[in-house]
Amino acid sequence: QSVLTQPPSVSAAPGQKVTISCSGSTSNIEYNFVSWYQQLPGTAPQILIYDNDQRPSGIPDRFSGSKSGTSATLAITGLQTGDEADYYCATWDSDLSVNVFGGGTKLTVL
Amino acid sequence: QVQLQESGPGLVKPSQTLSLTCTVSGGSINSGDYYWSWIRQPPGKGLEWIGYTSYSGSTYYNPSLKSRLTISEDTSKNLFSLSLRSVTAADTAVYYCARDSRYCSSTSCFYYWGQGTLVTVSS
Numbered sequence: 001q002s003v004l005t006q007p008p009s010v011s012a013a014p015g016q017k018v019t020i021s022c023s024g025s026t027s028n029i030e031y032n033f034v035s036w037y038q039q040l041p042g043t044a045p046q047i048l049i050y051d052n053d054q055r056p057s058g059i060p061d062r063f064s065g066s067k068s069g070t071s072a073t074l075a076i077t078g079l080q081t082g083d084e085a086d087y088y089c090a091t092w093d094s095d096l097s098v099n100v101f102g103g104g105t106k107l108t109v110l
Numbered sequence: 111q112v113q114l115q116e117s118g119p120g121l122v123k124p125s126q127t128l129s130l131t132c133t134v135s136g137g138s139i140n141s142g143d144y145y146w147s148w149i150r151q152p153p154g155k156g157l158e159w160i161g162y163t164s165y166s167g168s169t170y171y172n173p174s175l176k177s178r179l180t181i182s183e184d185t186s187k188n189l190f191s192l193s194l195r196s197v198t199a200a201d202t203a204v205y206y207c208a209r210d211s212r213y214c215s216s217t218s219c220f221y222y223w224g225q226g227t228l229v230t231v232s233s
Contacts, residue, residue: 002156033216037157044206044223045157051215088157090218098172099147099159099218 003028004089004102011108016079020105022072022089028100032092034072036065039086039104048087049074081109112137114207114224122201122231128194132207132224133187140165140185145210145217148181148192150203151226158203162217163190170217197231204228 005023012018022034034052037045047056049065052072064075072089089102118130132146139146148160161171163181171179180193194201204226211221 033214033218035214035216035219037220044226045220046223047219047221050211050213050219050221054213056211056213056221090157090159090220092216092218096173098174101157101159104156 002103003093003096003100004091006087006089006102006105008103009106009108011110012079013110014079014081017075017077018079018107020074020076020087020089020107022074022102024070024072024091024093026070027095028070028091028093029067029072030070031094034065034067034089034091036063036072036074037088037090038083039088041085045088076107079109083107084109112209112222114209114222116205116207116224116227118205118227118229120228120230122197122229123233124198124231125196128192128197128201128229128231130192130205130207130227130229131189132191133189134209135188138185139183139188139190142212144212146181146183146190147208147210147217147220149206149208149220151206152200152203159218160192160194160205199231202229202231 036049039045052067053065145162147162178195206226207224208220209222
């Protein structure tokens with residue numbers, strides 16, 4: 001059971017928008033930077049967002065991150081079938097003194 | 111662009127030591143203020159951070175694995191290594207090596223990843 005809670009699954013139609021939440025606490029999300037990762041089937045994770053809302057070069061602006069208090073959110077607009085993947089949030093937990101990942105969210109594009 | 115490649119045995123017997131290396135290309139392991147991490151993923155499950163070795167040579171381990179774990183660097187070969195002792199079936203996972211970026215502000219920023227290597231613990 002992760003200290004970061006993500007919904008197990010989300011779904012939306014192509015072209016639509018979806019949001020994935022990552023709920024934590026004052027010991028992790030609230031005072032530390034959050035990053036987001038996309039893991040396509042059978043591949044290594046790829047960074048989508050770092051430092052709460054920063055996109056690496058090459059990541060489309062359809063992907064955006066935000067943070068408020070003890071929760072973070074990944075938003076994906078203009079959904080494509082190629083976005084079907086597992087998505088993970090990550091941050092540092094100051095109480096546990098460890099980097100932690102959320103349990104992951106499986107995105108289905110209907 | 112930095113590239114990471116994991117290597118090591120795909121099968122380890124219970125109670126033995128799991129040893130993996132991560133070979134770095136496209137950059138020197140001892141240049142820059144970077145954190146070189148190991149992360150694992152049991153089959154069908156989520157990601158778990160194992161630990162890192164940093165640019166200063168210091169290490170930091172996940173407390174849940176600390177008693178069995180060693181992460182080290184070999185600057186002459188431009189690689190870093192993972193050694194996990196007394197393994198059990200629960201250590202069966204895909205093991206990834208990763209590195210942050212100069213753009214990152216935290217150690218949970220895994221900017222570059224290796225492709226991963228599956229290690230099965232079984233007799």
